[in-house]
Amino acid sequence: MKILATQEHAIYMIGGGGMGVSHPTDAHIYVIDGGGEAALIDAGSGIQPEWMLANLQADGVPVQHIGKILLTHTHWDHGRGCAWWQQATGGAQIMVHPQGKATIEQALWQDSHIAQHGIASQGARVAHTLADSDEVTVGDLRLQVIHTPGHSKDSICFLVQFGKHRVLFAGDTVFAEGGHGTVSADTDLRAYRDSVRRLAALNIDVLLPSHKQFVLSRAHAHVALLERKLSGRWTDVVTARVPFFPTWWLEHDASLYDDARR
Numbered sequence: 433m434k435i436l437a438t439q440e441h442a443i444y445m446i447g448g449g450g451m452g453v454s455h456p457t458d459a460h461i462y463v464i465d466g467g468g469e470a471a472l473i474d475a476g477s478g479i480q481p482e483w484m485l486a487n488l489q490a491d492g493v494p495v496q497h498i499g500k501i502l503l504t505h506t507h508w509d510h511g512r513g514c515a516w517w518q519q520a521t522g523g524a525q526i527m528v529h530p531q532g533k534a535t536i537e538q539a540l541w542q543d544s545h546i547a548q549h550g551i552a553s554q555g556a557r558v559a560h561t562l563a564d565s566d567e568v569t570v571g572d573l574r575l576q577v578i579h580t581p582g583h584s585k586d587s588i589c590f591l592v593q594f595g596k597h598r599v600l601f602a603g604d605t606v607f608a609e610g611g612h613g614t615v616s617a618d619t620d621l622r623a624y625r626d627s628v629r630r631l632a633a634l635n636i637d638v639l640l641p642s643h644k645q646f647v648l649s650r651a652h653a654h655v656a657l658l659e660r661k662l663s664g665r666w667t668d669v670v671t672a673r674v675p676f677f678p679t680w681w682l683e684h685d686a687s688l689y690d691d692a693r694r
């Protein structure tokens with residue numbers, strides 16, 4: 433489904449298990465069409481990927497148009513579908529943070545649910561690794577890479593100026609309403625906090641995360657909620673609940689009432 437467009441460019445959501453867009457094991461999968469070339473943002477779980485291909489075709493994007501597969505990180509719900517998509521696109525270039533390269537090339541998902549069910553995975557060749565502040569071109573759009581360790585060491589976000597909007601593909605680093613990706617005893621919470629602080633400073637308009645809902649305006653407020661949570665007592669991080677939107681807007685954002693006075 434098309435979720436943002438300018439005259440020349442578009443962003444589609446073609447996968448998303450939690451929203452019923454594709455197989456339930458898929459993270460959200462976006463396509464950004466930069467004119468002349470498109471890129472997949474993440475590749476999904478690789479289970480029933482034909483479902484996403486049908487969504488892509490319904491949006492009118494030829495699969496051969498996809499020249500790049502950009503991974504926000506390599507957890508299996510994001511990266512296991514790489515091998516299938518690389519073949520389906522006729523050799524799209526896979527790009528990932530250096531710390532995730534081996535996971536994709538050697539299909540290192542041995543601890544994942546799917547492996548525990550005895551299902552094998554296939555590796556795929558990585559064309560380029562992406563470090564902090566690198567730029568990736570997709571057609572005539574430029575995506576800035578932001579390394580955001582925390583949820584995983586190989587987490588990166590992609591920032592793009594899309595028409596009037598500052599758009600962030602946030603992976604599992606930040607979700608709507610101040611949500612965050614899974615954390616464990618191994619999580620570097622200090623790194624996570626610093627990553628979210630960097631994202632909070634970007635003043636984004638649009639948040640396209642890998643789970644839960646996306647946000648098409650004033651998304652910076654959603655990132656700020658997570659920054660506040662991670663800057664407080666860490667014992668609260670996992671259990672803390674934030675007020676639901678629009679309750680939060682109504683209680684905490686006086687500028688909404690300015691709109692009513694215009």
Ligand SMILES: [Zn+2]
Nearest residue numbers: 505507604613
């Ligand atoms: Zn993840």
